[in-house]
Amino acid sequence: MPGQVVKHRSRHVTNTSWNILDNISSHSYFFSIIARLAITAHVACLTSPFPSRKVEKANNPLEQIFVRKEVDVVNKKHLALLFFIAFFIMLGFGIIIPILPFFAEKLGATSFQIGVLFASYNIMQLVFAPIWGALSDRIGRKPLISFGLFGFSITFILFGLADSYTEMLLYRILGGIVSAAALPTVTAMVADLFPSEERAKGMGVIGAGIGLSFVFGPVIGGLLSEFGFAVPFYASGIVALLTFFLILFALPESLPKEKRANLQKEQRQNPLVSLFGSMSLLYGILFTVSFAFSGLETTFALYISDLYGFTSKDLGYMFLVMGLIAAAVQGGLIGRMVKQLGEASVLVIGMILYGIGFFAIPLSGNFWVLALILSLFGAGQGMIRATATAMITQRTTQGQGVTSGAISSMDSLGRILGPLAGGAVYQVSHSGPFFLGGVLMVLLLLWFVSGYRRLPEPSTQAQS
Numbered sequence: 409m410p411g412q413v414v415k416h417r418s419r420h421v422t423n424t425s426w427n428i429l430d431n432i433s434s435h436s437y438f439f440s441i442i443a444r445l446a447i448t449a450h451v452a453c454l455t456s457p458f459p460s461r462k463v464e465k466a467n468n469p470l471e472q473i474f475v476r477k478e479v480d481v482v483n484k485k486h487l488a489l490l491f492f493i494a495f496f497i498m499l500g501f502g503i504i505i506p507i508l509p510f511f512a513e514k515l516g517a518t519s520f521q522i523g524v525l526f527a528s529y530n531i532m533q534l535v536f537a538p539i540w541g542a543l544s545d546r547i548g549r550k551p552l553i554s555f556g557l558f559g560f561s562i563t564f565i566l567f568g569l570a571d572s573y574t575e576m577l578l579y580r581i582l583g584g585i586v587s588a589a590a591l592p593t594v595t596a597m598v599a600d601l602f603p604s605e606e607r608a609k610g611m612g613v614i615g616a617g618i619g620l621s622f623v624f625g626p627v628i629g630g631l632l633s634e635f636g637f638a639v640p641f642y643a644s645g646i647v648a649l650l651t652f653f654l655i656l657f658a659l660p661e662s663l664p665k666e667k668r669a670n671l672q673k674e675q676r677q678n679p680l681v682s683l684f685g686s687m688s689l690l691y692g693i694l695f696t697v698s699f700a701f702s703g704l705e706t707t708f709a710l711y712i713s714d715l716y717g718f719t720s721k722d723l724g725y726m727f728l729v730m731g732l733i734a735a736a737v738q739g740g741l742i743g744r745m746v747k748q749l750g751e752a753s754v755l756v757i758g759m760i761l762y763g764i765g766f767f768a769i770p771l772s773g774n775f776w777v778l779a780l781i782l783s784l785f786g787a788g789q790g791m792i793r794a795t796a797t798a799m800i801t802q803r804t805t806q807g808q809g810v811t812s813g814a815i816s817s818m819d820s821l822g823r824i825l826g827p828l829a830g831g832a833v834y835q836v837s838h839s840g841p842f843f844l845g846g847v848l849m850v851l852l853l854l855w856f857v858s859g860y861r862r863l864p865e866p867s868t869q870a871q872s
Contacts, residue, residue, distance in 0.1 A: 486601060487613055489659060494594050495617035496651040497557065500564065500644035502625015503632070511637035517573045525580050527824055532584025534820040540589035541596065541813025549597045549809070550661045552589040554652060559586025561648035568641030591618075592812040599801040599808040600662035604866050608751055608798035609743030615794050616735040619786075623731035626724065663809075689859045690800050691818050693755070696852050697762065697792050698822025700845035701785065703830025704766070707841045714838060716773040726779045734786035742794045751795040752860055756853065758791030763849035770839040802866040 512522050544552040563583035570576045598610040629640040712718040745754045765784035797815055804811040833840040
């Protein structure tokens with residue numbers, strides 16, 4: 409069998425260091441990420457493109473084993489780097505989320521106008537994520553991630569300097585356009601790097617970075633807002649700018665030029681064609697989960713305040729527990745669960761946890777019970793997003809950039825429509841949004857069980 413041969417330039421780094429870290433990873437990969445970053449940054453700076461999966465003849469089976477081990481070690485190093493990039497990208501979002509409504513209100517914005525600020529950003533993400541994804545298939549991943557982070561930095565700093573609602577809306581729209589190039593392209597990088605059977609683990613680690621950013625981001629934003637509502641936006645811009653430089657100097661390219669040429673010749677479909685094709689089931693799952701959970705996010709704070717008198721501080725602690733559990737599941741358990749059960753089974757478990765969570769919310773007003781219920785969402789979300797994304801990237805016949813952009817678009821569409829539906833249903837019944845979410849999960853589970861076998865087989869093109 410042909411073996412994998414790694415071609416890259418780097419200074420000598422002793423195998424001993426990585427062997428020690430590999431031993432740590434075998435017990436707890438998630439907690440070894442911090443230790444890996446120091447060596448990762450050093451090696452990545454000295455390394456040109458990510459090792460290509462170009463296949464060459466290996467002389468013997470023993471050589472194949474050693475070559476495969478070397479590829480795995482290099483990919484793990486870069487996955488640690490991508491974990492931190494995803495964390496810092498989304499940390500900026502987390503910092504400003506609890507502050508933006510108050511900042512806009514200070515400048516005279518109404519509740520509807522504040523809603524427009526949030527919706528406009530997601531609409532731009534919906535439209536432009538597939539466009540940037542297709543471009544990354546042609547020119548590479550690194551330029552798009554760099555562009556997205558630099559634009560994100562500038563627009564957030566400008567938002568902090570805004571002194572009218574019109575300026576806020578303009579910068580919010582521009583921010584949605586440019587930042588749509590960043591995170592979906594990180595997902596495409598993971599698909600470039602990892603073979604089909606390990607892709608869910610890679611997606612889970614990226615998801616863990618995103619989850620942790622939303623644990624720490626709001627706390628940081630709340631503390632910084634004491635110095636003024638504009639300060640968290642400046643901080644977000646600075647974090648994005650620092651991440652831009654990290655990408656510029658430490659992140660190699662994952663899509664070799666020869667693969668870009670093949671993509672340009674073979675994959676010229678409309679980026680949204682796949683949404684209504686043979687994989688509409690998987691895209692539909694991502695949309696529905698985003699839709700249902702966004703509705704919960706919009707109404708849950710009102711629900712626990714109106715019925716039980718909980719404060720925003722109580723809510724913050726509940727979401728802290730949820731975020732930590734989501735990060736632990738995505739970073740430490742997804743890979744092992746997929747190896748033992750397969751992506752489809754893990755996805756089903758995630759949907760069941762989501763359904764239980766939605767139906768359980770109206771059953772109790774106890775703080776710890778509600779925190780535990782939110783933890784079900786944290787665990788379920790990690791399972792659903794990582795496995796569904798991996799299954800799509802395994803089966804796509806388009807470029808991974810286009811595919812990641814389409815995935816991001818479904819998430820954005822859910823975040824646009826979910827709050828509108830949740831708010832409307834809440835006006836009729838306080839428990840309505842949660843029963844609606846539970847019913848949607850039941851229907852989604854039935855749809856997946858009945859339609860899973862009609863999904864296309866994993867594509868060799870998607871795995872190359």
